[in-house]
Amino acid sequence: MITAGPLSTADLAATVRASIHGDVVTPDEPGFAAAAFGSTGVAPELVVVAAGAADVARVAALAGRSGRRVLAQIAGRPTEVRAARTVLVVTRLLARVRLDSAARTATICIGASWRQVLDAAEPFGLTALSAAADTYGSGRPRAAGFAFAADRIRSFDVVTATGDHRRVGRDDPDFYSLRQGRTAPGLVVGLTLDLVPQPSLTVAELTFAAGDAASVLAGWQRWAVRLPRTVVTGIAVGAGGDTLVVRVGQVGRTDRWAAVLASLTAAIGVAPVRATGGPATTAQVARGGATADRLALAA
Structure with missing residues (x-):
């Protein structure tokens, strides 16, 4: 033989x-x-x-x-x-997003970025709820490889170890294991999730001189812990290394926006050297480098 x-x-x-x-x-x-x-x-x-x-x-x-x-x-x-x-x-090369604006769904291939999803949905007045991105990491397929709000997922596209292609929907016993990032029956190569109407979003970016760093950091920390759920913020060193940049975003009602910014500058105690902002979409926030994931979650 x-x-x-x-x-x-x-x-x-x-x-x-x-x-x-x-x-x-x-x-x-x-x-x-x-x-x-x-x-x-x-x-x-x-x-x-x-x-x-x-x-x-x-x-x-x-x-x-x-x-x-x-x-x-x-x-x-x-x-x-x-x-x-x-x-x-x-x-x-699998960086593809297919949008169904009538059904308000997006089908996302494994190579696509979250920014691609937001960009595809933006022209239709839609967006996707998102969360902090994770990676596939250990070699086991993980739903957390995509940045998304997991309860919006409709189905997963899975390739099994035998090369079979499975569509795992909510009625499949493996669906919830996949959604929670547990051991899965194969490699997740895509998913379909529900989109939501684009929320009312207002953002601002305040740039402060590096010489005011101590006041800015102390004041921003005191201010940030008291924010409502609809307001998010972040702080970073400016691109040139000689400024501090505070970013703020608010989802929903705009009548309190001026008060939010006024409370920030009052807490810091110094004036910014530059301030920009206004209405935005989640895709615009992502393109600008702000925390689109957290802003979308606040909706």
Whole structure:
């Protein structure tokens, strides 16, 4: 009887190349370091730049049959490879968002950023409730890999270890495990969530001289702990390193906005060298670098 030996890295790479539309990079190729950029820990056995969810499914099936692990890398986020014989799947080409404005839903692929979701929803007067982003991290698929308010999720798109594509809806026993970031039946490659009407949002950015840093920090801390739930704030060093920037956002009623800013300047005790602000959308806040996640949650 003739039996096949273990599949070598070269054989696996050739098999994967013949099965997908994306790229495959092996450690002996010059572009391997660039392809694996952003990953830490153990060097992956292969890097696959997936062209779509179908590529992810084929890689999962081939890797599973050959005894390899599969780890998805989210674009722009570090990924730790914790074990040898791991196939790293780069998802930057899966940066797609499909919007249904009539149904008020967004279907988000694994490579998409939260800013893409907000940008897609903005022209329709919609937005998405969001929370602080997490990562897939350990190699187990985690719903928290997307930044979102979990109770707005309608379904998950999952690729199983056998390469099957599953739509896991609210009536599926695995839905709540996925939503809570527990061990899942495969790799989450997308999800569909409900959108909400764009809230009334007002923002301001106050820039203070570095020489006033002590007064600004002390006053801002005293002021921030007394804020209502509809007002959020943050503080950071300015881009040039010689200023402090306080950002404030309020969701909902605007009749108290002037009083909010007046109470801030009174608490700090010094005047800003520059102040900007006005009505905004959550997408505009995200593009401007403010904390869009927290502002959306306040709605």
